[in-house]
Amino acid sequence: MLSIGDLSKRTGVKVPTIRYYEQMGLIEAAERSEGNQRRYERNDLERLAFIRHARDLGLDIPAIRELIALSQHPDLPCANADRIAADHLTAVREKIEKLKKLEHELERIISHCDGHSIEDCYVIRALSDHGLCEGEH
Amino acid sequence: MLSIGDLSKRTGVKVPTIRYYEQMGLIEAAERSEGNQRRYERNDLERLAFIRHARDLGLDIPAIRELIALSQHPDLPCANADRIAADHLTAVREKIEKLKKLEHELERIISHCDGHSIEDCYVIRALSDHGLCEGEH
DNA sequence: GATAATTCCTCTAGTGACTAGAGCTACAAG
DNA sequence: CTTGTAGCTCTAGTCACTAGAGGAATTATC
Known part of the structure; x- marks a missing residue:
């Protein structure tokens, strides 16, 4: 025990x-x-x-x-268990795709910033102006 | 207005x-x-x-x-803004890595299941027995 | 101008999967 | 027998919203 x-x-x-x-x-x-x-x-x-x-x-x-x-029902077919796993795999892949888009957008924004003043900061400017983005998100 | x-x-x-x-x-x-x-x-x-x-x-x-x-302080240096973005990028990359590991493990488990009964279901067996996993998670 | 439909207001509680803490009791070691 | 650790229940907090109740304001239609 x-x-x-x-x-x-x-x-x-x-x-x-x-x-x-x-x-x-x-x-x-x-x-x-x-x-x-x-x-x-x-x-x-x-x-x-x-x-x-x-x-x-x-x-x-x-x-x-x-x-x-x-x-707890060893005799049943396992299609339902497989479906649960497969659905989850799909959801995981979708999350990965979304995060990769974010990753690229963040990389792009950061690499464009020359690191001087807030006034010129590309990070701030990109957030202020969606037109500076690539693709939609 | x-x-x-x-x-x-x-x-x-x-x-x-x-x-x-x-x-x-x-x-x-x-x-x-x-x-x-x-x-x-x-x-x-x-x-x-x-x-x-x-x-x-x-x-x-x-x-x-x-x-x-x-x-709201355009004259300040933008290092802090860059750091916020860079920290976030790091976090995003870490999430991607974790999800990729999950993706592979799920793929492996699903592909090993022959889809017959729960008794033989690799999805259920893999969950029951960590020894069937690759790597740690 | 009256009425109806839509939008707005505040406030509370719910989401998921825990985590933290209060205030109390049980158990194991010396 | 005392002390320290581990256990108990219950409530509330996390994050970024979302849903709903109950009521007031605004807008559109007649």
């Missing part, structure tokens, strides 16, 4: 976050000691590692909830 | 967002009509376009506040 602190150390998930996941229904409410403290077992460890891993990949809580539900 | 709705249409910033920016001190409290409605002028339009542009580039509100303050 593990305390919440033990579970935290073993999974790298902070103690308040574990309690938060319980509240969100990602992990079942733990058994309690006589003094009302949470006590965990091996399968809680696995569940929490699963959640942490999914969060590290950027999945949000509703998606994780769905994956957990799916994982 | 423009109403807040006019200002909104001309800049593409939503009405409640304009009020929010006023509250945050990014734009000065507007003059009011007899009936207590906000009335704007040309320079408010420019200021709001500046803010919107900076937000589109992903700058946060404290950074924008600082840029506005700088823009």
Whole structure:
């Protein structure tokens, strides 16, 4: 039996976050000691590692909830799980594209600034005048 | 004199967002009509376009506040403005790197799944077992 | 000039995924 | 038995808005 602190150390998930996941229904409410403290077992460890891993990949809580539900029905086809992952991949790629546009625009603005006074500062001027931008954003 | 709705249409910033920016001190409290409605002028339009542009580039509100303050002192050197932009560029690049790692990991997981049952689903298995991952994340 | 439709006002609360803190209790080590 | 650490619950804060309630002002139509 593990305390919440033990579970935290073993999974790298902070103690308040574990309690938060319980509240969100990602992990079942733990058994309690006589003094009302949470006590965990091996399968809680696995569940929490699963959640942490999914969060590290950027999945949000509703998606994780769905994956957990799916994982408890080994006989079902896995199309839904694949779809969740694929949708997330699409979202990640879209974010990358947006950020790359920002990156290029910022690079361009910064490289155009000669670094003297605010009056001539290209950073400030570019912000004031959208006409100095390339493309729309 | 423009109403807040006019200002909104001309800049593409939503009405409640304009009020929010006023509250945050990014734009000065507007003059009011007899009936207590906000009335704007040309320079408010420019200021709001500046803010919107900076937000589109992903700058946060404290950074924008600082840029506005700088823009009102044309004689100062523009090193601070350049630094704000450069710091932001660094942050954008870091985000891109993180997202690319996620992208590759998700691609790998998805491509390994044969799409049959949950039991064999590589998406679920990869989440359950960190050992199936490449690299750390 | 009356009425209707639209816009505006303020204020509060909600978003996501936590994080911080207050005030209190339980447990482990010496 | 005391002390220190870890645990408990509950509330509120983060960021940049967004949604909605309930009411007042303005504009358009008749």
